[in-house]
Amino acid sequence: MxxxxxxxxxxxxxxxxxxxxxxxxxxxxxxxxxxxxxxxxxxxxxxxxxxxxxxxxxxxxxxxxxxxxxxxxxxxxxxxxxxxxxxxxxxxxxxxxxxxxxxxxxxxxxxxxxxxxxxxxxxxxxxxxxxxxxxxxxxxxxxxxxxxxxxxxxxxxxxxxxxxxxxxxxxxxxxxxxxxxxxxxxxxxxxxxxxxxxxxxxxxxxxxxxxxxxxxxxxxxxxxxxxxxxxxxxxxxxxxxxxxxxxxxxxxxxxxxxxxPEDKLRTLTGTARYVSEIANVHMPVGQAYVGNAAFAHKGGIHVSAIMKDSKTYEHIKPELVGNKQRILVSELAGQSNIISKAQELGLDVNANNEKTKLIMDQIKELEHQGYQFEGADASLELLLREAFGGESKELFKVESFKMLVEKTNGQMISEAIVKINVDGQQVYTAAEGNGPVNALDNALRKALVQFYPKIENIHLSDYKVRVIDEKDATAAKVRVLIESTGLDNTWSTVGVSNNVIEASWEALVDSIRYALLNMVKIDSAHADPQDRIGLVNH
Missing domain, CATH: 3.20.20.70 (Aldolase class I)
Incomplete structure (x- = not known):
């Protein structure tokens, strides 16, 4: 008993x-x-x-x-x-x-x-x-x-x-x-x-x-x-x-x-993350059973083995506690990591695909420059979809952006001016924010919301800046990681540059592109084919 x-x-x-x-x-x-x-x-x-x-x-x-x-x-x-x-x-x-x-x-x-x-x-x-x-x-x-x-x-x-x-x-x-x-x-x-x-x-x-x-x-x-x-x-x-x-x-x-009960146990990860969100305390990624990295695999040999049988490097099935297996892609990744990640996204790829080697070399070069895709799954997904012929439709094109920062009456004011193109229609808009990144975010959303109203449901939930080459002091490269939330999901994107505004902009644009891509997939599953995926307000 x-x-x-x-x-x-x-x-x-x-x-x-x-x-x-x-x-x-x-x-x-x-x-x-x-x-x-x-x-x-x-x-x-x-x-x-x-x-x-x-x-x-x-x-x-x-x-x-x-x-x-x-x-x-x-x-x-x-x-x-x-x-x-x-x-x-x-x-x-x-x-x-x-x-x-x-x-x-x-x-x-x-x-x-x-x-x-x-x-x-x-x-x-x-x-x-x-x-x-x-x-x-x-x-x-x-x-x-x-x-x-x-x-x-x-x-x-x-x-x-x-x-x-x-x-x-x-x-x-x-x-x-x-x-x-x-x-x-x-x-x-x-x-x-x-x-x-x-x-x-x-x-x-x-x-x-x-x-x-x-x-x-x-x-x-x-x-x-x-x-x-x-x-x-x-x-x-x-x-x-x-x-x-x-x-x-x-x-x-x-x-x-x-x-x-077993069905209750499968809600454990969701419960842990919900409590973390309400308490406004970030969970350690390596927390046992429920952490984001609890069933994450990075080494190429490990990934090759778990593709054959997950028991090779997982002590339980992550679904038992409501978690999921994750394949990380980085400069340490082997071909198996790329194939597994692409297949997870429904992309047609195999070990004999020349594109696999090319994208692997590209990822390694980008990480050498300072990018870090294991902490930016959304940027990685966009990269793989572009390489392997996934949804490649360009939902908007950035033509230019400009930043103005002014201190007046003891207060710092940031204003961003953004010019984008959606289906041949040019939009030019400006917005203020409590900082440069917030201003850019506000301006980009303001430009896009008339085409994609659901973008109002997306918000930036975390922003991190990491200096890559400390010895270069103020001229050093920085890596910006942006975490966004919406669509009952959370995703992260990355940008790298010697200019923190440019790195932030790159991560921000990736975040918006990823959100719109997922909105397209969600609406396409439910909308009339003649309706432009229910996103655009004509």
Whole structure:
């Protein structure tokens, strides 16, 4: 019989304690719905009375009728007081959610130093607080803070803390590696001993200060824990919390535990990227399972092998977690990379095609000049389509552009003047922006929107400049990478020049060309053949 593992997501509480992460009430509601669609079992929303955002979240979340249990967070009652008179506990009980997590001290050092109370009073605080939640009909999860440090220092007291929470009726006893300093072997041994002395089910909550949060969580599950607490993308204080995006597939695919339905698991990558977008934090490309490069292949020998069987260089099928295989093309690429990438685009190409060698040489020369196509898939696609006879129709032609930059009344003003040609019709337009690139972007869109109205749905989402030859100082070549978003997609383009404006313009034009090409393909699939692909406004 397959063992069930409960997933407790604390992205909305512990995750927001990460540096640079701030979520509004609307953000938290959006993420909660996405987490519920993923299939996690608990969603910890925060403390119902700690701030206005959390208060609003708990008020509004009731209307969504989510399947996951929305969970409130709080601490045990204050020392030398009554639980029923503790304002934080009362707000939790009145929040209307079915479950709550209470954090309490399990390390005697913390009891004496942080709480400045007796070991006996701390046990009473834990018992009274958990019993208060149970009396109010709530599911109670007890987070034993600093448990592993406490156990190593005074195992008898750490166990006494858990037994007191169990006696009060706690549904889950969650062992926390709060400082993130425990090793997987220690976690396994301690969880094993704890299970021998307790009846209530055990959970694990780890932090990543030694880059071991995922490994520690898996070790705890192997030792008998049945709940994992963590965050999407590992967001959290200091070095972060345990990353559920690695834990969930490791448990389900590698260790054969029952965690999520298979169709839910396939939404993992989309969930991770959605949360990253809402949190406004870029995901590391090499993040396991869900990163953009998790199943990317660059070396020619690797690509040649995976074209025969993907198992040669992939530990799982990327589709299992909603990701996809990517073939990178660069100066290291072999013929197999070019063929695979072109075939992925539906282009007719094979190993005997002379164009394959020519385009490979061209890519290597361009990368020698400073281009980098592994980070600019859209520019690469345009290059391959031109080489192998894909959609080559020129949707617009740039005749010229001009930049004016002026400082007036202490403000910098940028103005771009663009001249383009669409189907023989010349358009001359100007636009201002908060910088040269923004002005060029605005002017180009202004010129094109009358022909391609859907271009209004495209926007520039990221802009990076990299100096290629630092030794040349201000005369050095620069590489500009532009990321654009729209059409339910994100793509990147590249430009290189000694002039940052020219490099930016090159990347910008590629981005617009790629967007229009995909609009053409989308509209062509649905429009009347006599209608000019539904894009042009005549």
């Amino acid at each position: 397959t063992t069930n593992i409960s997933i407790f997501d604390t992205t909305l509480r512990d995750g927001t304690q990460g540096e640079g992460i701030s979520l509004s009430a609307d953000d938290k509601l959006k993420i909660a719905q996405k987490l519920d669609a993923l299939g996690v079992h608990y969603i910890e929303g925060g403390n119902p009375g700690s701030n206005s955002k959390d208060i609003e979240f708990f008020q509004r979340i009731k209307a969504f009728n989510l399947s996951a249990k929305i969970t409130a967070f709080g601490s045990t009652r204050r020392k030398n007081s009554l639980a029923e008179q503790d304002a934080s506990l009362v707000r939790i009980a009145e929040s209307g959610v079915p479950a709550a997590t209470l954090v309490g001290k399990s390390w005697d050092f913390h009891v004496h130093t942080a709480l400045q109370t007796t070991l006996e009073e701390n046990l009473s605080m834990i018992y009274d607080s958990v019993a208060f939640l149970k009396h109010n009909g709530m599911e109670a999860l007890f987070d034993a803070e600093h448990f592993f440090d406490g156990y190593k220092n005074n195992p008898e007291y750490a166990i006494a803390v858990l037994k007191k929470a169990q006696e009060a009726g706690a549904n889950w006893l969650v062992l926390c590696d709060t400082n993130g300093g425990t090793l997987p072997g220690e976690i396994h041994d301690i969880v094993t001993r704890v299970r021998q002395e307790l009846i209530a089910p055990i959970g694990i909550h780890t932090h990543n200060d030694c880059e071991l949060a995922v490994a520690n969580s898996l070790a705890a599950i192997q030792a008998g824990a049945r709940q994992v607490q963590g965050t999407i993308n590992g967001y959290g204080e200091r070095c972060g919390n345990a990353n559920l995006c690695s834990i969930i597939p490791n448990l389900q695919i590698k260790m054969n535990y029952n965690v999520l």
